[in-house]
Amino acid sequence: MPVFLVADPAEVCGRFADALGPQLPEGPERCWRGARSAVGGGPGAPLAGAREALRQAAYHVLGRRAGHVGEYGLGPLLGEVARAAPGLRIHLVGHGTGARLVAHALRGLPAGARPVASVTLLQGTFPHYAFAARLPHAPERSGALRDLQHRIRGPLVVCHSRHDTALGTLYPPAARLADGSGPAGADDPRRGAIGHDGVRAVPGTVARSLAAVLRAGGCRGRGA
Template sequence: MSRESVPGHDISYHLVCFDETGNERGRESADVLYDARRDVTDVFFFIHGWNGDVPAARQQYGQWVKTMADCRAEREAAHRLPGGFKSLLVGLHWPSKAWGDEDVRSDEFIKAQAARLGGGAGRVAAVRTIVEAARQHPCRMSTAVKQAYDYLESSVPDLPGEDGMPFDAEQLYRACLEDPALGGILSPLRILTFWKMKRRAKVFGESGAARIAREVAQAAPSARIHLMGHSFGCITATAMANVVPAATLTLMQGAMSLWSFAERLPGEPGSGYFRGVLGRVPGPIIVTTSTHDYAIGKFYPLAARSGRQVDLDEYPKYGGLGSHGVQGTYAHGHNIGSPGELSRGQVHNVDCTSVIRRIDGIAGAHNDICHPELARLLWRAVLAR
C-alpha cells in the first residue's frame, strides 16, 4: 500500500515513487486511482526538489501535510465550499539525490557521484582524480583536476546547461572561492550534477508525473487538481500544469529561471519555456521568494550560467525564481505578512523572507518551508473563487 500516515492527524497521503526515466517503480498509483474514484473534490500533488531520496521525501511530505492539516480554520472553510471538500493527497518521489551525506573519503562516494553522471570506468576515474585532489589540496585546482572536469563535461549526456554556455570548471572554482560556503574544487562537481538533475526534473514532469496526473483527472473529472512543487520540483509541477487541468499552482522556492513565464527572454529570441502555462491555470499561481535562500540566491545563478553572471538592470539574466519571483510578465507583488487578495488566473510573487529564514548549511533557508503562514497561503489559493 502507498498510504503514509501523518503525525498527529487521522489523515494519510499516497507516496508514489518513480525511476530516473519517469517510470513508476511499483504499483502505488493503483491505490491513488482507487481513491480518486471515491467522490474526491480536490487532489493535491506534492513534488520535492533536488537532493531528495525516499526517506527525505517521506519526511518532507509528512511535515508539509501536517502543517496544512493544522490549519483548522482553513480546512473548515474548505468543507463549506459548494459541493463540499474531500481531498486526495499524493506525494511524488523522483530520484534527485545529487550530493548526499556520504563520506567523501570513501570509494562508495566516488562511485555514487560517477553513477549520477552516467557511470562507467572513465567517469569513475575522473571523479576519483577530483576527490583525491580535494582531500590533499582542497583550495588548488591542478591541471589533472581540470582535465578530469573537462572529460566529465564532454562525456555526460544532456550537458551543457539549457542556455548552451560551455562548462568552465576553473572559472567556476574561482567564482566559488569568493564564497567558501560553495565548496572548493568539488564545487564544479556539484554543478555538473545540478544540470543533470535540473534536466531530469523537467523530463519527470513531462513523463511519469504528467501520466499519473492525467490518470487521476480521468478518474475524477470533476475534481480540482492542485500542484505544489519545491526547488526543482517546481519545474516538475509547472511541466505537469502544461498537460493537465490544474486548478492552482504553488511554486515554493523554485529552482527554475525567473524568466520561465516571460513574454520575451532578455537579449534572446522567444518567450520563457513555460509561458504557455499562463492562461491554463484558472486559480492563483503562487511563487514564494526569500533572501535567506542561498541555494537559489547564490548557487543557482552560478550553476545556470557557469559563473558568468549577467545583470540586466534590477534582475539577473540567470537568476532563480526563489530569489526574484516571476519576471518578464505581469505578476502581483505581496508580502507574507499581508498577502492581500489572490486573483484567479494570475501570478503572485510573495516575499516570504520573514518566514523562510532558518539557515541550514550551504542551502541557507532553501528547505525551510514547513510554516503555517505558507500552508495558509496554499489554502487561500484553494479557497479562491
C-alpha cells in the same frame, strides 16, 4: 551533460570558487590565485570550486530529470485523473527541484484538460523567465513554460526570497557555465532563479510580501 564538465578544469573551478566568495575559509584560501594547491596540501579555493562544480553537475542532472518526470509522467497522469474524476480539483505544490517537476507537469497535460486548481512553487530552482512569452534580453525567444500558467484554473503562487543565497549566488554562474554561454555574476538578470527573485517578464504578476499575505489571510493573482 553540463558544458562545464568538458571545459578547462582550472577555469571552471576558479569560476565556482569566485561564486562561493565569502563562503570559503578565512586566510589565503579566500583568494583563488593565491590559494594552496588542492594536491599540494590542505583545502583551498580550487578544491572548494571543484567540489561545487561536481555538486552543480548533480543538480543539473536532477533538474533535467525532474522536468522530464513532470512533463512525461505527472502531466499525463493528471490528464487520466481528470477523465476519471472530472470534478476533482488538484492543487500542486513543489519545493526546489520539485517545483520544476510540478511546473513542467503543465506541459504534459493533454489538450483541453484543466484539472489543476492551483500551483505553488516554493524556492523553485529554475529560471525566473520560464513563463515569459518574450525574454527581455532576447525578444525572439520565450521561456520554456511560456504562458502555461493559463492552464491553471486558479493561481500560480511563487514563493521566493532574496535571502536564498544558494539560488542567488550560485545559480546564475552555474546556469551560464552549464550551457557554455560564458561566465556570469550573481547579479546577471538573464540567469536568475524563480526561487530567488520570483516570476519575471509576465504581465499582470502581483508581488506580495509574506507579512502582507499573512495579514490578508491569503494571496491572489498569478505570482507572489
